Structure formats: C-alpha cells, structure tokens
Amino acid sequence: MASRAKATIFDIAREAGVSKSTVSLVLQGSGLIRPETAVKVRKAIEDVGYVYNRGAANLRKAHSNVIGMVINDLTNPFFAELAVGMERVFQSAGIVPFIANTAENPVRQEEVLKSLMEQGVAGLIVSPARGTMPSAFRRLEMAGVPVVFAMRRLPESRVPVIAPDNHRGAYLAAAHLIGKGHRRLAFFGGSSDLVVYQERLGGFREACETQGIAARDVLVIEGETSRRGGLACLEAALAMAEPPTAALCFNDAVAFGVMLALRKRRLEPGADFAVVGFDDVVEAEHYMPALTSVAVDTAGLGERAAHVMLKMIQSRTTRAEDHIGAVNLVVRESCGPDRRTRNRPAGTGGAA
C-alpha cells in the first residue's frame, strides 16, 4: 500500500529472480527473452507497482519520445482542432504529445521552449507567438531538435511550415463578395506583423484589383484577432463617410465579433452587411446566421504537421518541405448581395 522509495529495475529483478538486464530487455519487448521469463517479470512489475523512469533511459538512449506542441492561444478553438488532428496521428505512433500555451507572449514562449528542451523533447510543433524574434529558435536549431511551424511562419526562417493557402483563401472569399455585387470592401482584423496577415491581405487585394475594385474602395482596418477586435473594426468602418458593404475578416473570431456588432446596431448580418470569416471553426456552421468562411481543414493540417514531424525524427533531419494546404470557401448565409444591387431585382423579404 504505502510506497517506500520508488521501485527500480533492480527491485523488480530481485522480485522476479532475474538480473536487471533481463528486466530491461523485457521492458523493451525484446524477443531475446524466454516468454515464461517475460511473464514472470511482468508480474513482478505489476506487483511492485514499478514505474519506468524515462529520464534515466533517455540518458543512454539519446532520443526521447516526447513531442511538444507549443500554441499561441489555447482559448482559440481553432488551435484545439489543430491539436486534435495531431493527436490522432501521434496516438497511433504511441506518442503522447504535450501541449503548452504561450498566450501570444514571446517571453513566455521563451520559457516554454526552454523547459521543453530541457525535458529532452524529440521534436516541436509550434505556432509562434506574435512578435517572436527570428532568433528565438536558434537554440533549438543548434541542438538539432526538429521543429515544424504550424499555421504561422516567421519572416526569415528555414523551419518547415505547414499552413493553409492563405493567399488563395482570401482571394476566393473576396471574389465571392465581389461576385455578389459588393463594390466597397473591407478587410478586418489582424496585424501586419504576422506573415499570415500579409498573405491573407495579399489575396484579398489581388482579388480586388483583378476584378476592378478601385484601391480607394478597399478599406483595411487592423485589430485584435478576437471577437472584440471584430466589434471594434465594424464600428470604425461604419463611422466612415462611405462605409463598406462587406468585409473579409482575418479569422472567424473577428467575424463573430463583426456579426455581433451588426446585431447590436439592429443590422442583419448577411442581408445588411456581408461578412466572411477565415478558418471555418466548428462554430461557424452553428452561428446565426451561419458564417460563410474559408475552410482550411484544420485537423488535416494538424495531421500533416504530425506526419512531417515523425518523418523528420525518423530521418534525424531538421529540414523538410513546406506544406501548403488546400482551402475552400464554404458558402453559408452570412453574405447576401449588396443592398443596392439587390433592390433592382424582385424584392426579397427582410427577415432571414
């Protein structure tokens, strides 16, 4: 019952009447030991309540089986979905990934990375915090620990990236809006220190140019990538002289904020102002109205990142190909046609 000092491989060796080496072999499932012996040993392990000391083992083995996942914002359901995808593949490889949150704080991130390294992780999947210095991952690189960036990338870094095709996603979304007759468009939320932001905004701009929207008719408002940020963006936009009639949001959280702000002003998202999100989190489908959003196959990206990581570890390299995931626009109910265009054809009722 009560536990004296922790049991070691020696204790169980004595218990089973074999040598420590034999126990070690059993622990590793070696085929060298006689089945009956193995059984005997396993019983002793059970009886004594032995717990394997991976730290000690790693001292010799050089490679642990711990993989860390460093996330910039645990409260964003998006990252939970990403984690779930990763876990699926790690689980089947017998690995338990450890998740750590940096809360979008580079200093905290530094601590987290340090701790993970000290723990002797075999590899790291990271969504870097905003404002991460390029140097932040130097230590990892020096130590030869495989690192994969998921969703976000750093300006100049040779770390492989698994991310969706942000440019294309934004392009599709903007084109959709324009196709619906909107002529004054906005891009809401995010900030320019994020590479993702550049990419999404780039796609948005390209669509506008290609489809003949004048530069002065596109409004870009940076802001927090949260509901609150979206709310602020919409308020700012509607305060302008000639406000936009549609917006592509940096992500779904921003879009939800925008819809909320519209409701507060007794405007109907979709009918009165079109909004498109990005990421297509599960809530998007369940919103009222359901949010049109760029689906990035989050869980799939997570799986992909995990696979790449596994391969890197296996081939003990620190390099790998980037992977840009396909995206597609999921059209739901959050963007009707521009009202001005809409009034010309048959008058459709008001309530959605």
Next chain:
Amino acid sequence: MASRAKATIFDIAREAGVSKSTVSLVLQGSGLIRPETAVKVRKAIEDVGYVYNRGAANLRKAHSNVIGMVINDLTNPFFAELAVGMERVFQSAGIVPFIANTAENPVRQEEVLKSLMEQGVAGLIVSPARGTMPSAFRRLEMAGVPVVFAMRRLPESRVPVIAPDNHRGAYLAAAHLIGKGHRRLAFFGGSSDLVVYQERLGGFREACETQGIAARDVLVIEGETSRRGGLACLEAALAMAEPPTAALCFNDAVAFGVMLALRKRRLEPGADFAVVGFDDVVEAEHYMPALTSVAVDTAGLGERAAHVMLKMIQSRTTRAEDHIGAVNLVVRESCGPDRRTRNRPAGTGGAA
C-alpha cells in the same frame, strides 16, 4: 553552427576552466561561487549552446518541476479557460505545465497518465474522462504523486476535488426559471455516469420540489454534452404531448445547441422558450440572445487547483481539502417569462 554531440556540464567546465561541480553550482544559482566565476561560466554556457538535461538532474533530485494537466475535452473552451487560470499561478512559480488531452477516452487517459508518470511529473491536475474506473488512479497513488481533480470527481476516491457548487448553481437557475412563471421544466444533456451530472440534476430537482413543481412536470433528457446533444434534447422535448417551456442545460454547449434548435424551428430563445446554461463560458455573453448561465469562475478554479497542487507538492502530501467554488447566476436575455404568464400583464412586444 552545426551541432556535434550535445554539450554537457563537462564541456562547459573545460571551456570556462573550472570543474563540473562549479558549473553545477552556477546552474543552481548557488551563492557559494564567486560572482566573477559565475559570469565566466555563464558566458561559456552561452557560447557552447548548452542545454540543461533535466532528466539527468532528476535522477538525483527525486523531484522534478513538471506538472501535468490532463483534460478530458480540449475542444471545450471551458477547459481552455481553466488551463489559463492554472497557468497564471504556475508561471509565477516558474513552472511550465504540460497539457494533455484524453478526448473523453479512458483508454487514452490511461496512456496519458502512464506517459506523464514516466516523465516523472511532480503532480497532476486532472479532469477525468467519462467512464474512468476508480482504479485508474491507483498507480499514481502508489507512487505518491499528488493528484487534484478539477471540475469532475470520481464516485469513490480520496483525491481532493476543486469544483464549483454544482448543486447550488442548478438550484439558483431552476429557481430563476420558476420565478419567471415557468411550470413545466426540463433538464437537458449530460449523463448520469458523471458525478457532476448528479449534483446539477439534484439542485434542479430540489428547486422544483421546494417551489412546488410537480414531479410529473419535470422532464429530464440525457444527452451528449455538446451543441449537438442540446439540439437533440430540444427536439425530443418538443415532440412530447405537453412540452416544457424552459430548460436548464447541463452546460453552455448544450444550451447553445438548444438555442440553435429553437431558431431552426423559428422560435425565439428567451421569448418562446427559456434556456439557462451552466459554466458561463465567454461565448455566453456574446450569443444572440445572450445566454443566461451559471457562472462558476472557471479561471479562478484553475488558479485554486494550481495553488492546492503547489501546496501539496511542497508539503509532500497526497491529501488536501476539497474546494467548492461559489457560483452565481448571470441573468442575460435567454429566458423570458412563460408565455402563458406573460400574456396576462401588459402586452410587451415580441422582439427581444
């Protein structure tokens, strides 16, 4: 640039022209070494790109500084909030907690716990997966690892629990509904194999009895604790002969599902059917209509759990007091009066 074999304490000793012991002392911030020596050593550490091997250290030190958090459903924002609270206090103690997800799967949970133990965690904060066998934590207990249950408890277990006052919360919510004139009440979602469920349902029932609601007028429908579950519950309820006019939901996710189902049927949550959630996740406030919910101070509970854990580790005990957190009902817009009652006083308009 390229990294040869990992640098050890010996390498940096040679580099700095001191002994390994001195380096070790510096690493631990001992006051015994001369400041200038310490500086010299620290420089060498930097130059060589040394990373501390905590596994090796733990071999001697017996106590690591790793704390694990085992969560049953990472995709529920509720748990992210809990984690954030914990992280706040661990961070100030210089500890990086590792989070692992069990996805509500007892088998996976077993693996996760095993892995964490092997890693030599100093303590574990756990929200056990549904269907966890009481024996699942025996090993931990045998090994003397401090464990705290957060939010959920196991039927018979001496592990300290940090949880909200579920009974009281449910009581308050039900009383609120009854006070609004509702006479046919439902309890939606959750399943009876969860202790939390028993507690919440108990509070609900007590309120009904106390306030004179006949037993045959209270409807209990178990279901998934997710949006989807809520949807199903509402459908089932409305299909009955004399459907309820209000529901307390097991948690906010269920409540969101219920509201969604109402909308699908062109019913207005609040006006046509009252719904109350439980947990008061951040989204509750931002829903349309804003969800009345039982606030449990999730982050506060997380902080509390972390503090208890720290204290247990410090006093090397495996026992601690339970902590039942205060709750309060946050009234928003998701529950108007019973329609029948409402028609009697002055006619208030329809739209909320």
Next chain:
DNA sequence: TTGATTTATTGGAACGTTCCATTTATAGGC
C-alpha cells in the same frame, strides 16, 4: 609564523536506465 576559520572550488559516488561483451545453458552434428 602558526593554527583556526571562512570562502571557493573540486573529485567521486550515486541516481536508474541501456547496451555491449560475456557467460551459461541447451541443442545439434558428427
């Protein structure tokens, strides 16, 4: 100067594994 005290530094033995090189037991070939 000498010894006692304090201050800095150091060597060596653990810690719990793995893995290589051996040893011991078992079987096979002749």
Next chain:
DNA sequence: GCCTATAAATGGAACGTTCCAATAAATCAA
C-alpha cells in the same frame, strides 16, 4: 563424448547530473 552453433541471461560501463566530503586559498587572531 566433443566441438560448434544457437538461445537466454548477465555484469559492467556509460549517460549527465547533484551533493557530500574533501581540498585549496584567503583571512584573521594570536
């Protein structure tokens, strides 16, 4: 029976730390 081949089990050294006991250097009291 003896030698060899195969199978099964073992002892010892190593892994990178910590910590104790011991040493070396500096300071002080006489």
